[in-house]
Amino acid sequence: MLKRLAIPLVIASLSACVASPDTAHKASPLHANTTSEQSINEKSFTQLNKRLTLIEQNIVEQIESKCQIKNSSDENAQLSNLLTAQANVKHAPVKKTQPQSAKVVEKIVVEQCNQEQPxxxxxxxxxxxxxxxxxxxxxxxxxxxxxxxxxxxxxxxxxxxxxxxxxxxxxxxxxxxxxxxxxxxxxxxxxxxxxxxxxxxxxxxxxxxxxxxxxxxxxxxxxxxxxxxxxxxxxxxxxxxxxxxxxxxxxxxx
The missing domain is CATH 2.40.70.10 (Acid Proteases)
Structure with missing residues (x-):
């Protein structure tokens, strides 16, 4: 039986680490005068979400087509780099609402499919x-x-x-x-x-x-x-x- 652990874990990590553009916009009254900076940050969030969606789809496709994935190091590296880059963006709402521990990026874990019993x-x-x-x-x-x-x-x-x-x-x-x-x-x-x-x-x-x-x-x-x-x-x-x-x-x- 195939056990897919990647998608819930990714979503759980993102819920603690990444704010959506809409949420960021509503939580930014102290930075209304930084319109250009906020626009750049919102664009970064949008790009990040798109990349994460592509990574998620790639993992699912590999599981469904091959039913055997030894590891997901490439996806882990991509996700870690994206979230680390996003954490470096000076976006006030993210800094304000996130505890220090939220910067830790959990790895994507895809459990290898069970081999068919002889x-x-x-x-x-x-x-x-x-x-x-x-x-x-x-x-x-x-x-x-x-x-x-x-x-x-x-x-x-x-x-x-x-x-x-x-x-x-x-x-x-x-x-x-x-x-x-x-x-x-x-x-x-x-x-x-x-x-x-x-x-x-x-x-x-x-x-x-x-x-x-x-x-x-x-x-x-x-x-x-x-x-x-x-x-x-x-x-x-x-x-x-x-x-x-x-x-x-x-x-x-x-």
Whole structure:
């Protein structure tokens, strides 16, 4: 949950430090003969208020668009410089109505947005592929460095000078073939053999639980001899999920 502390604090600071031009004008009977000086001061107040409004809007825009602000040192510096400059203006009403402590400029504090909590998954979970609209039970394997998809009729080919691959996710004659650009190759050492095999890698979108994860890297393999066609490895889990290996289908079984 986003906590926005900047705006109330700025407003609170300004209410103690800055008088509006209208208030300053009404509180200046002893300086009626300094019309030009008062005009300059009122103009300074107007400019100050405009600058503070821009700073406030900038903070809000950063929060809403990025939801992650590490600090607000630039805004703090701008606000501090503006208020310090204004405090040096010889404006009688400000001096008369403000206690000495009001000259202290409080910093703008923007609390960093809370990071989205990772999923808690079991040793086996149900996953779906976004584009393909197909679902499978997947093995969640923290011992595997990468994630893997078991495919059928794997066919590499070239398109416009780039490497592509065509494959099926179902082992039937009427199964639909899918095509993806190859983003790389990875060497996988199989447990049953000391030899390494080369696998093609693609980026594909998956759904785990109620969340979508687009552009996830999977290598393509023959997993027909294994219990699970899909394996989710550390490359996916590191940023997205925590694993409770003692349980299965913590996200629900469809």
């Amino acid at each position: 999923l808690i998954v079991g040793a086996v979970e149900h996953v779906s592929f976004i584009k393909e609209q197909l679902s499978f039970d997947a093995r969640i394997d923290t011992g595997a460095a990468t994630s893997s998809i078991g495919v059928y009729e794997l066919t590499p080919f070239e398109r416009d000078g780039a490497d592509w691959v065509r494959f099926k996710l179902e082992n039937t004659k009427v199964a639909i073939g899918f095509e993806y650009p190859v983003i790389g190759k990875v060497q996988i050492k199989q447990q049953s053999s000391k030899k390494s095999v080369t696998r093609l890698e693609i980026k594909i979108g998956v759904v785990l639980g109620d969340k979508q994860y687009r552009h996830q890297v999977f290598n393509l393999a023959d997993r027909s001899h294994l219990d699970y066609q899909i394996m989710i490895g550390r490359s996916f889990l590191e940023n997205n999920a925590l694993v409770d290996v003692s349980k299965q289908f913590l996200l629900g079984k469809k």
